Amino acid sequence: xxxxxxxxxxxxxxxxxxxxxxxxxxxxxxxxxxxxxxxxxxxxxxxxxxxxxxxxxxxxxxxxxxxxxxxxxxxxxxxxxxxxxxxxxxxxxxxxxxxxxxxxxxxxxxxxxxxxxxxxxxxxxxxxxxxxxxxxxxxxxxxxxxxxxxxxxxxxxxxxxxxxxxxxxxxxxxxxxxxx
Ligand SMILES: [Zn+2]
Numbered sequence: 273x274x275x276x277x278x279x280x281x282x283x284x285x286x287x288x289x290x291x292x293x294x295x296x297x298x299x300x301x302x303x304x305x306x307x308x309x310x311x312x313x314x315x316x317x318x319x320x321x322x323x324x325x326x327x328x329x330x331x332x333x334x335x336x337x338x339x340x341x342x343x344x345x346x347x348x349x350x351x352x353x354x355x356x357x358x359x360x361x362x363x364x365x366x367x368x369x370x371x372x373x374x375x376x377x378x379x380x381x382x383x384x385x386x387x388x389x390x391x392x393x394x395x396x397x398x399x400x401x402x403x404x405x406x407x408x409x410x411x412x413x414x415x416x417x418x419x420x421x422x423x424x425x426x427x428x429x430x431x432x433x434x435x436x437x438x439x440x441x442x443x444x445x446x447x448x449x450x451x452x
Contacts, residue, residue, distance in 0.1 A: 284314050291315060326371065328353055338374030362401040363394040366410060370395075373414045384413035 283304065290300045297308040297315075304311070326340040327333065328350035335350055344367075354360060354368045370380050370391075377395075381388035386406065393399040402410070 287311055287314055335371050336374045339371050339376040339379060344371065361397060362407070363397050363399070366391065367395045369411065369414045369416050375414065380410070380413055384409050386410070
Protein backbone atom coordinates (compact mmCIF):
# COMPACT_ATOMS: atom_id res chain seq x y z
CA UNK A 273 0.00 0.00 0.00
CA UNK A 274 1.11 3.50 -0.66
CA UNK A 275 2.11 5.28 2.49
CA UNK A 276 1.12 8.79 3.36
CA UNK A 277 -1.90 10.37 4.92
CA UNK A 278 -5.18 10.10 3.17
CA UNK A 279 -8.35 11.61 4.47
CA UNK A 280 -10.19 9.03 6.51
CA UNK A 281 -13.77 10.01 5.99
CA UNK A 282 -15.17 7.12 7.94
CA UNK A 283 -13.11 8.01 10.94
CA UNK A 284 -14.09 11.63 10.70
CA UNK A 285 -17.71 10.64 10.43
CA UNK A 286 -17.39 8.52 13.58
CA UNK A 287 -15.64 11.39 15.38
CA UNK A 288 -18.45 13.74 14.41
CA UNK A 289 -21.00 11.33 15.82
CA UNK A 290 -19.14 11.11 19.10
CA UNK A 291 -18.82 14.87 19.22
CA UNK A 292 -22.56 15.16 18.69
CA UNK A 293 -23.06 12.75 21.55
CA UNK A 294 -21.22 15.17 23.79
CA UNK A 295 -17.74 13.65 23.99
CA UNK A 296 -14.89 16.10 24.27
CA UNK A 297 -12.07 16.32 21.72
CA UNK A 298 -9.76 14.78 24.35
CA UNK A 299 -12.06 11.83 24.98
CA UNK A 300 -12.53 11.17 21.30
CA UNK A 301 -8.78 11.42 20.83
CA UNK A 302 -8.24 8.73 23.44
CA UNK A 303 -10.64 6.41 21.66
CA UNK A 304 -8.78 6.80 18.40
CA UNK A 305 -5.33 7.00 19.91
CA UNK A 306 -4.67 10.50 18.64
CA UNK A 307 -4.22 13.86 20.31
CA UNK A 308 -7.13 16.16 21.00
CA UNK A 309 -5.63 18.69 18.58
CA UNK A 310 -5.76 16.00 15.95
CA UNK A 311 -9.47 15.48 16.56
CA UNK A 312 -10.07 19.20 16.59
CA UNK A 313 -8.34 19.58 13.23
CA UNK A 314 -10.26 16.67 11.75
CA UNK A 315 -13.59 18.10 12.82
CA UNK A 316 -12.85 21.75 12.13
CA UNK A 317 -10.55 21.78 9.15
CA UNK A 318 -9.01 25.17 8.46
CA UNK A 319 -10.99 27.00 5.82
CA UNK A 320 -9.50 26.51 2.40
CA UNK A 321 -7.23 29.36 1.54
CA UNK A 322 -8.99 31.81 -0.72
CA UNK A 323 -6.05 32.43 -2.99
CA UNK A 324 -7.35 33.37 -6.37
CA UNK A 325 -5.58 32.05 -9.42
CA UNK A 326 -5.63 34.40 -12.35
CA UNK A 327 -4.27 33.49 -15.74
CA UNK A 328 -3.79 35.45 -18.92
CA UNK A 329 -6.61 35.00 -21.41
CA UNK A 330 -4.16 34.40 -24.23
CA UNK A 331 -0.94 32.80 -23.00
CA UNK A 332 -2.27 31.21 -19.80
CA UNK A 333 0.58 32.58 -17.71
CA UNK A 334 -0.10 33.43 -14.10
CA UNK A 335 -0.93 37.02 -13.26
CA UNK A 336 -0.43 38.63 -9.88
CA UNK A 337 -3.57 37.56 -7.97
CA UNK A 338 -3.25 40.20 -5.24
CA UNK A 339 -5.81 42.60 -6.70
CA UNK A 340 -7.92 40.02 -8.50
CA UNK A 341 -11.26 38.35 -7.92
CA UNK A 342 -12.02 34.78 -9.09
CA UNK A 343 -13.87 35.85 -12.23
CA UNK A 344 -10.76 37.67 -13.47
CA UNK A 345 -9.24 34.30 -14.29
CA UNK A 346 -8.71 34.12 -18.07
CA UNK A 347 -10.53 37.40 -18.42
CA UNK A 348 -7.49 39.62 -18.50
CA UNK A 349 -4.27 39.96 -20.48
CA UNK A 350 -0.76 39.80 -19.11
CA UNK A 351 1.38 42.82 -19.96
CA UNK A 352 3.31 40.94 -22.67
CA UNK A 353 0.14 39.90 -24.48
CA UNK A 354 -1.30 43.37 -23.97
CA UNK A 355 1.73 44.89 -25.69
CA UNK A 356 0.91 42.78 -28.74
CA UNK A 357 -2.67 44.01 -28.84
CA UNK A 358 -2.52 47.64 -29.90
CA UNK A 359 -6.24 47.46 -30.60
CA UNK A 360 -7.11 46.63 -26.99
CA UNK A 361 -9.51 49.09 -25.42
CA UNK A 362 -8.59 51.46 -22.67
CA UNK A 363 -10.44 49.37 -20.10
CA UNK A 364 -8.40 46.35 -21.08
CA UNK A 365 -5.20 48.28 -20.50
CA UNK A 366 -6.44 49.62 -17.22
CA UNK A 367 -7.34 46.21 -15.90
CA UNK A 368 -4.14 44.55 -17.08
CA UNK A 369 -2.02 47.22 -15.42
CA UNK A 370 -4.13 47.26 -12.30
CA UNK A 371 -3.77 43.51 -11.80
CA UNK A 372 -0.09 43.60 -12.66
CA UNK A 373 0.30 46.22 -9.95
CA UNK A 374 -1.57 43.98 -7.51
CA UNK A 375 -4.26 46.57 -6.80
CA UNK A 376 -7.94 45.99 -6.25
CA UNK A 377 -10.41 48.36 -7.87
CA UNK A 378 -11.01 50.11 -4.55
CA UNK A 379 -7.27 50.33 -3.93
CA UNK A 380 -6.71 52.02 -7.26
CA UNK A 381 -9.72 54.26 -6.72
CA UNK A 382 -8.27 55.46 -3.44
CA UNK A 383 -4.83 56.09 -4.88
CA UNK A 384 -6.11 57.88 -7.94
CA UNK A 385 -8.84 59.76 -6.09
CA UNK A 386 -11.65 58.55 -8.33
CA UNK A 387 -14.77 56.52 -7.70
CA UNK A 388 -14.35 52.75 -7.84
CA UNK A 389 -17.48 52.60 -9.99
CA UNK A 390 -15.74 54.75 -12.59
CA UNK A 391 -12.82 52.32 -12.78
CA UNK A 392 -15.22 49.37 -13.05
CA UNK A 393 -17.10 51.10 -15.83
CA UNK A 394 -13.94 51.56 -17.86
CA UNK A 395 -12.79 48.01 -17.22
CA UNK A 396 -16.13 46.61 -18.30
CA UNK A 397 -16.18 48.75 -21.40
CA UNK A 398 -19.20 50.76 -20.27
CA UNK A 399 -17.13 53.88 -20.71
CA UNK A 400 -14.81 54.44 -23.67
CA UNK A 401 -11.65 56.39 -23.08
CA UNK A 402 -11.22 58.95 -20.31
CA UNK A 403 -9.81 62.42 -20.54
CA UNK A 404 -6.08 62.76 -20.69
CA UNK A 405 -6.13 64.13 -17.18
CA UNK A 406 -7.98 61.15 -15.71
CA UNK A 407 -5.95 58.71 -17.72
CA UNK A 408 -2.62 60.01 -16.47
CA UNK A 409 -3.97 60.10 -12.94
CA UNK A 410 -4.98 56.45 -13.17
CA UNK A 411 -1.71 55.32 -14.66
CA UNK A 412 0.30 57.36 -12.22
CA UNK A 413 -1.58 55.73 -9.36
CA UNK A 414 -0.74 52.38 -10.93
CA UNK A 415 2.93 53.25 -11.02
CA UNK A 416 3.01 53.07 -14.80
CA UNK A 417 5.63 55.36 -16.15
CA UNK A 418 4.59 56.87 -19.43
CA UNK A 419 7.45 57.63 -21.75
CA UNK A 420 5.90 60.82 -23.07
CA UNK A 421 3.43 63.15 -21.43
CA UNK A 422 3.66 66.08 -23.74
CA UNK A 423 0.25 65.52 -25.33
CA UNK A 424 -1.26 67.61 -22.60
CA UNK A 425 -4.87 67.72 -21.53
CA UNK A 426 -7.61 68.10 -24.06
CA UNK A 427 -8.54 71.75 -24.35
CA UNK A 428 -12.20 71.09 -23.78
CA UNK A 429 -11.42 68.54 -21.08
CA UNK A 430 -14.05 66.26 -22.58
CA UNK A 431 -13.94 62.59 -23.36
CA UNK A 432 -12.09 62.13 -26.59
CA UNK A 433 -11.25 58.78 -28.11
CA UNK A 434 -8.26 60.32 -29.84
CA UNK A 435 -6.66 60.99 -26.51
CA UNK A 436 -6.30 57.29 -25.90
CA UNK A 437 -5.00 56.73 -29.42
CA UNK A 438 -2.39 59.36 -28.75
CA UNK A 439 -1.39 57.55 -25.61
CA UNK A 440 -1.19 54.14 -27.24
CA UNK A 441 2.39 54.27 -28.53
CA UNK A 442 3.38 55.48 -25.10
CA UNK A 443 1.54 52.65 -23.43
CA UNK A 444 3.28 50.12 -25.60
CA UNK A 445 6.51 51.37 -24.09
CA UNK A 446 5.09 51.81 -20.64
CA UNK A 447 6.93 50.34 -17.77
CA UNK A 448 5.29 49.15 -14.60
CA UNK A 449 7.17 50.41 -11.59
CA UNK A 450 6.85 48.65 -8.30
CA UNK A 451 3.85 50.02 -6.49
CA UNK A 452 4.58 50.71 -2.86
ZN1 LIG B 1 -0.36 36.58 -21.77
